[in-house]
Amino acid sequence: xAWKARAAGAPAAASARPAGRWLRALVTLPLIACLLAxxxxxxxxxxxxxxxxxxxxxxxxxxxxxxxxxRASGGRYRVVYNRLPRTADGQRQQLVRRLAARDDSxxxxxxxxxxxxxxxxxxxxxxxxxxxxxxxxxxxxxxxLDTATWKGRLYAVPxxxxxxxxxxxSDLVPRPPRTWAEMLDMARALAEQGKPHYIEIQGAQYExxxxxxxTLVESAGGSILNRxxxxxxxxxPAVEAATIMRDxxxxxAADPSLPNQMEDQNRLAMESGTAAFELNYPFxxxxxxxxxxxxxxxxxWAAYPGVDADRPAKPTIGGIDLAVAAYSRHPDYAxxxxxxxxxxxxxxxxxxxxxxxxxxxxxxxxxxxxKSYPFxxxxxxxxxxxxxxxxxxxxxNVSIAISHTLSPPSAIDPRSSVATIRDQIEDALESKGLIP
Amino acid sequence: xxxxxxxTAPQKTTAPADPKALSEGAxxxxxxxxxxxxxxxxxxxxxxxxxxxxxxxxxxxxxxxRFPSQASFVGLSNxxxxxxxxxxxxxxxxTLFITVVSVAVELALGLALAVVMHRTIFGxxxxxxxxxxxxxxxxxxxxxxxxxxxxxxxGYLAALLPAGDAPLTEQxxxxxLIILAEVWKTTPFMALLLLAGLALVPEETLRxxxxxxxxxxxxxxxxTLPLMKPAILVAxxxxxxxxxxxxxxxxxxxxxxxxxxxxxxxGYDNLFTALNLGIGSAISVLVFICVALIAFAFIKLFGAAxxxxxxxxx
Numbered sequence: 001x002a003w004k005a006r007a008a009g010a011p012a013a014a015s016a017r018p019a020g021r022w023l024r025a026l027v028t029l030p031l032i033a034c035l036l037a038x039x040x041x042x043x044x045x046x047x048x049x050x051x052x053x054x055x056x057x058x059x060x061x062x063x064x065x066x067x068x069x070x071r072a073s074g075g076r077y078r079v080v081y082n083r084l085p086r087t088a089d090g091q092r093q094q095l096v097r098r099l100a101a102r103d104d105s106x107x108x109x110x111x112x113x114x115x116x117x118x119x120x121x122x123x124x125x126x127x128x129x130x131x132x133x134x135x136x137x138x139x140x141x142x143x144x145l146d147t148a149t150w151k152g153r154l155y156a157v158p159x160x161x162x163x164x165x166x167x168x169x170s171d172l173v174p175r176p177p178r179t180w181a182e183m184l185d186m187a188r189a190l191a192e193q194g195k196p197h198y199i200e201i202q203g204a205q206y207e208x209x210x211x212x213x214x215t216l217v218e219s220a221g222g223s224i225l226n227r228x229x230x231x232x233x234x235x236x237p238a239v240e241a242a243t244i245m246r247d248x249x250x251x252x253a254a255d256p257s258l259p260n261q262m263e264d265q266n267r268l269a270m271e272s273g274t275a276a277f278e279l280n281y282p283f284x285x286x287x288x289x290x291x292x293x294x295x296x297x298x299x300x301w302a303a304y305p306g307v308d309a310d311r312p313a314k315p316t317i318g319g320i321d322l323a324v325a326a327y328s329r330h331p332d333y334a335x336x337x338x339x340x341x342x343x344x345x346x347x348x349x350x351x352x353x354x355x356x357x358x359x360x361x362x363x364x365x366x367x368x369x370x371k372s373y374p375f376x377x378x379x380x381x382x383x384x385x386x387x388x389x390x391x392x393x394x395x396x397n398v399s400i401a402i403s404h405t406l407s408p409p410s411a412i413d414p415r416s417s418v419a420t421i422r423d424q425i426e427d428a429l430e431s432k433g434l435i436p
Numbered sequence: 437x438x439x440x441x442x443x444t445a446p447q448k449t450t451a452p453a454d455p456k457a458l459s460e461g462a463x464x465x466x467x468x469x470x471x472x473x474x475x476x477x478x479x480x481x482x483x484x485x486x487x488x489x490x491x492x493x494x495x496x497x498x499x500x501x502r503f504p505s506q507a508s509f510v511g512l513s514n515x516x517x518x519x520x521x522x523x524x525x526x527x528x529x530x531t532l533f534i535t536v537v538s539v540a541v542e543l544a545l546g547l548a549l550a551v552v553m554h555r556t557i558f559g560x561x562x563x564x565x566x567x568x569x570x571x572x573x574x575x576x577x578x579x580x581x582x583x584x585x586x587x588x589x590x591g592y593l594a595a596l597l598p599a600g601d602a603p604l605t606e607q608x609x610x611x612x613l614i615i616l617a618e619v620w621k622t623t624p625f626m627a628l629l630l631l632a633g634l635a636l637v638p639e640e641t642l643r644x645x646x647x648x649x650x651x652x653x654x655x656x657x658x659x660t661l662p663l664m665k666p667a668i669l670v671a672x673x674x675x676x677x678x679x680x681x682x683x684x685x686x687x688x689x690x691x692x693x694x695x696x697x698x699x700x701x702x703g704y705d706n707l708f709t710a711l712n713l714g715i716g717s718a719i720s721v722l723v724f725i726c727v728a729l730i731a732f733a734f735i736k737l738f739g740a741a742x743x744x745x746x747x748x749x750x
Contacts (some may be wrong), residue, residue, distance in 0.1 A: 093708050100501055100711075122502050122711075204605075205693055260605050393502040396709050431500040434719075435710045436523045436697065 048077040048330050050337045054110030055091060055320065056083040061346075061354040069340040077333045079108075079341070088112050088207070099124040099325065106325040107334040108341070111156055113147035113319050113388065114395045117229075120150040121393040125323040128154040132335045143386040144359045148321045150391065159342045160356035161319035163382045164215075165375065166302045167270065167278040167285075169295070172196065176302035180216075180244050183277060183305050187253030190276055198275035199248060200266035203258035205407035210399045211316045211389065212279075213406055216241030218314040218387035220307040224398070225390040225425070232425040234418055240307060242406065242414035249409035253277075259408035271295065279304065281318075282375060283355055301375045304382060314387035319359070357383075397428030400435045488724065495717035502711050514718035523702060524719070531698040534611065535679040538618045542675060543668070545619065546626030553627065554634045571624040579688035582617045586689075607695040614696060617685045622678070626671050633667020634660070669740035676730055681723065699723050 054062060066081040073079075084091040095109055099119070111119065119125045128136050136157040137145060144158035166183075168176055172195055177183035183199060190197035202208030217224055222237025248254055255261065255269055263280055270278045271292045278284065288296045306313040322342060324334040340346070347358040352372055357379055363369050364380040373379065390398055401424035405417050427433030458466075495514055499507040518524050549567055556563045570578070585593040588602050603609035637660050645655045661668070683700040686692055692701035703723060707716030734740040 089709070096501075096708070096711065118502050122504060257602075260602050394710075396711075400709070431498060431503060431506075431712055431714070432517060434518060434521045434523045434702070434715055435705055436526075436692075436702075 047073075047075055048333055050077050050079050050107045050330060050333050051082055051105055052079055052108040052110070052337070052341065053082045053084055053095065053106060055088075056086055057354055059354040061350040061352075061356075064349060064353075065341050065346040068346060069337050072340050073333070073337070077330065077337065079337050084110070095119075099327070102327045104327045104329050107328040107330060108338050109323045109325055110159065110320045111323050113144070113161075113317065113321060114391075114399070116148050116155050116321055116323065117150040117391045118393040118395060119323065120153075120155040124326050125155050126326050126328075126331060128157065128324075128335070132339065135339050139360050139362055141359050141361055141383050143317055143383060143388060144319055144321070147317070147319070147388050147391070148323075156321035156323035157338055157342055158359035159320045159322045160347070160350060161317050161359050161383060162281050162357055163315050163317045163379060163386055164279050164281055164304055165315075165378060165382065166304055167280060168300055168302065169196075169276055169298045170300045171298040172276045176300070177277075177305055178303075179309055180248070180305050180307060184248060184251055184253055187276060188251065191252040196274050196276050197253055198255045198269065198277075199253045200255060200261070200269050200275045200278040200280065201248070201258070202262055202266060202279075203249065203407070203409050204260050204262050205403050206262065207399055207403065208262055209403045209406055209409075211318070213241055213245065213402055214387065214389050215304070215314065215316045216244055216307060218316070219304075219311065221311065223387075223390070224402075225392060229390065229392040230429065232422045232429075234422050237307075238418045238421075239414045242412050242417050244307065245406060245409045246412040246414060249412070254410070259410070282357065282373070282379065285375065286355065301378055303378065312385055314385055315382050316389055317383065317386045319357075392429065394428045394431070397433070397435050398425050401425055401428060404436050491717045491720050491724075494713050495721050497714050499713040500711060501713060510714070514714045515722070518715060518718045518722060524699070524722075526695060527697050527699045527702040530611065530696060531680060531682070531700075534615055534618070534682055534698065535676060538615045538622075538679050539672065539675050541615070541619050542623045542626045543672065545623045546630050546671070549623065549627035550630035550634050553631050567627060568624045570621050571628075573621070575621060575684040576688060578621055579617060579685045582613065582685075583689050586613055604690055605694055610690050610694060610696045614682075614685050614689055617689065618679065618682060621685075622675065626675060629671035629674070630664065630667060633664040633671075636667070637663045666740070669734065669738055672738075673731065673734040673740045676734070677727055680727055680730060699726070 052066060057063070063081050066079040070078040084094055091110075092112070092115060095106070095111075098106055099122075109119075109125065111125075116125070120127075133154050136154060140158055141161065144161045145154070148154055148156035148158060166176060172190060173186060177186055187197045187199055202212060214224060217234070217238050220237035220240045222235055222241075223233050224238070225231070226233045249258055255275065257265060257269075261269070263283075266275075266278055266280050267284045267287055269275050270280075270284065271288055273292075273295060285299070285301070288299050304313040304315040322338040324331055324338060328334050342359070344360055344363065347360055348363055348366065348369065350356045351358050351363065351369055357373075358364070358369075361380070364376050370376045389395065392398060402421055405420045405424070406412055424433060428435075496509060496511060497507055498510045498514070553560075553564050553567060583604070585591045586604050588594045588597075588599075594601070594603070597603065603613055641659055641663070642655055645659050650658065681700050682698050683704070686696060686698055686701055687704075690696045692698070692705065697705070699719065700723065703716055703719040706712050706719060710716070
């Protein structure tokens, strides 16, 4: 059969030979052109590009900072601001996938405060040493610096920070409460009088719930992990924290939507007038001013309530640290540009335009800053006595274990919930368990 | 499929049952056939067999990307950890529930749509195109649109529910909405496969049944459905395999929160959020085994046949 086919095909092939040759040439030309084009990209002779990956900022402050630092480089490099997805989880996954693939187009990374230990342990970010480290730590607040430190080395420079305050209505509450128990009593009294009485706090099954639990545990004098981050600590302070959460969720002070509330839902509830207290970030202040001028007249702030009367609270901070990627082609330029992006001028602009609290202590006493942040002194006091979330490369697992066990807050059984969290954290630290 | 018939035909005409008695010509042709298939086979092996093999290899190690220096070979202990974890079994039952309910609903609705498409006289092309529109929309886009519709305060469907109801944050309502999104998206595909089967039912048989006094329902259940059995089984096979691996709708609608996560979501979370390559690969291999079992069950037990390989009137 095959010889017949070959015999039949031969004359056809012979007559098709000139046409076939042209056809082959036509097909191979675009392929060669593609190869040449791809070879060309890395041999440009202009200034080096330093890619800065950060959360998307709509205020223009970050784009302005990138332009400032490009000018400050004197033509040696230009800083390009690349936007990551809006949610923290989306940002982390983008960065993690590219770093795991050793992408060399990442230079400066805007990391959430909980990611530095994870990225450092995986050797994805470079440590800051020598003169760079001195410049990064000069005048910077202590607690944000602590979030960027892992095993004694500094892995990122704090960019902006954030912390929660107690917001309350002075027409309902003459004097702010100092502890959670006091706040619950005040709310119950208001409920009996038929006045707005909800305490707004983030109770949905997400990172915010972990932040609430961490704040309570630290304020009670304990911590979630031990000092070396090798085992869970928890203990009686954790049981006390879980009890406070359960008590709030089962009291008349709890907003019915508590199990689904994140920061924005708390803000909306406070603005709608049904709440008397709110534990939230400072972004609620300009929002209340713009949306509810009537309620704004009685809108006040105070320190985060503590667990015990004799110990001030230690609110957990958020924020962004800037790190240099390990596979960057221009690490020297990246260190220099990162220091420029978070210098006094750019942090002040980010604070005024973008509402991001700065990490340089000196800015908190500057007049333009205090004018747009009347609560600057309170925020600084909170930051000086703040706590961080557990520092471990397995933070994602720890956080998910906590938020899944404590959700919904009304179903918490303090002792058994803390025991479950302890077991799951032990598994997580050894990469043994699954995450839900 | 078609190569089957071309290589069996010469064997029947040139040689009896003994393969050693192939003529030189037949052997040459067979070798040419293999050589021509070789590039496609190599590409298939590279694209499918290599990732599967690598996943199996990873699943036998304790390999966490966040602790790269502690990677070590641990044999089957990752599988033990997964199969003894309540999170796996919850995801497994949720996946099974979604699969069974959505495929059953899609089969019923798909049959109805297929009958409509088959009987339409006017604007047949328009009806068929209109029915296919949901299948043509990208799954993620459709899921975002459903998520927006069911979000309280802003969603037009959530506005029909009592105020403050957030169906996507409770397990059973959320599962119902996920099934709704899946059914809306893929019923047209089922309908299309069933329409192909419906078109093969000969008119004479139906008319003979009508002459014998069968009612419309009896004609449908006693004549049409049995003759459509191969097409129905193929449609069920495809849809069940796909439904078991559901991911996009759940990821967008609830991100797997509140007990609505499927096994694919569990694998994704453990691979990308926890960066635990060992456990995540073990989950992936287990999903692969489940899907293979489903395919095996359909082909060997129910007798589903791959399209185009019908052997003489089966």
